[in-house]
Amino acid sequence: MAVDVEEMLRLYGLMVRIRNFELKMVEIFTARMKAGDFPGALHTYCGEEAIAVGVCGVLRPDDYVFSTHRGHGHALAKGADLNKMVAELNGRASGLSRGFGGSMHLYDPSIGFMGTTGVVGGNLPLCLGTAYASVALGGTFVTVAFFGEGAASQGSFHESVNMAAVMRWPVVYVCENNLYAATTHVAVNCPLENIADRAKGYGIPGAVVDGNDVLAVREAAVEAIERARSGCGPTLIECKTYRHHPHCMVIPEHRPPKECREWHAKDPIESFAASLMRIHATTRDTLDAIEAREVGLLEAAVKFMRESPLPDPATVGDYLWA
C-alpha cells in the first residue's frame, strides 16, 4: 500500500512526539529522584519509535492494542492524549488512569488501548479476549500485542500464539527484539536466529523486519492486519531494534559501548528524516516546523500536569472491584 507524503509526515510527527515525551520523562524523573521523590521505574522507548508508529499507523480506531512495561510509545501511537500521559506518569488526578496507574498501568479503552503491564508476557493471554470478541460479535476489528524478545520465552507467549493459531483469531503479534531482556542477551534464552522462526511451530506466517525503518514495519503490519481482518488468523512479526537507554532508570548500562554506538547511528527518526528529504522532497523547514509544534505541545502538557492535583486519598478504593 503506497504511503503519501502527508501520511509520512504524520508518522514522523508521532515518532518525534514519542521521543520528546520519553526524554522529558527522563528529565523529570531524574529531578524527582534527586529530590528523594522516587517516581517508580521508567522504561523508555527511545530508539524503538518506528515499531509502534509503523504498526499503530495502520490500525483503525476500533482495533485493540495490548502493550508492555515499555509502552508509552504504543499508547501515544494509538492516540493517547499527551496531557493525560504526562499527568499519569507523574501521578496526577488528570492522568490517563486518574493518577493511580503510572507508567506501567496506562489504560484507555476509549481508543482501544488495553494497557501497559508490569508483568512480562502478561498481555499475551489477555489479548485473546478482544480477539475472541471480534469473532464472537461478527466484527472485523483486530488485536495487536506488542512484547519483547524476553517475553517470547515465557509460557504465556506459546499458549497465546497456539490458541490464536488454532482458532484463527485476528491477532497480530509484534515482537520488539531489542536484543536484551533487562541484562540478558537474546542468545541466552532463544536458540534460534530469529524469534519469528517460532511461527512455523504454530503454522502461522512469521516475518522479520528492520524495526528501525518505519515504512518497512508499516508494510509488514499492513499485510498481517489484512490477513487477521479477513479471518485468516494471526501473524508473528519480529522487529529488530535497539533501545537507546539502559533497561530502566534504576539499572546501569551494561551493553558494549561499540554495540550501542553502532545502533545509535541507525536512529529511526534521523534516518526517516534523511529519507524524507532525499527521496520525498521534504524540506528541513517542514521537519523543523513539525518538531517545533511537538515541543510546544509537550511544554503545554507539562504545564497541564504541574497544575493538576494529586488524586484525593479518599478515592483510593473507588476503582477496585469487590
Ligand SMILES: Cc1ncc(C[n+]2csc(CCOP(=O)(O)OP(=O)(O)O)c2C)c(N)n1
Ligand atoms: C513475569 C515477569 N518476570 C520478570 C520480570 C522482570 N522484568 C521486567 S522487564 C524484564 C525484561 C523484559 O525483556 P523483554 O521482554 O525483552 O522487553 P524489553 O524490556 O527488552 O522491552 C524483566 C525480566 C517481570 N516484570 N515480570
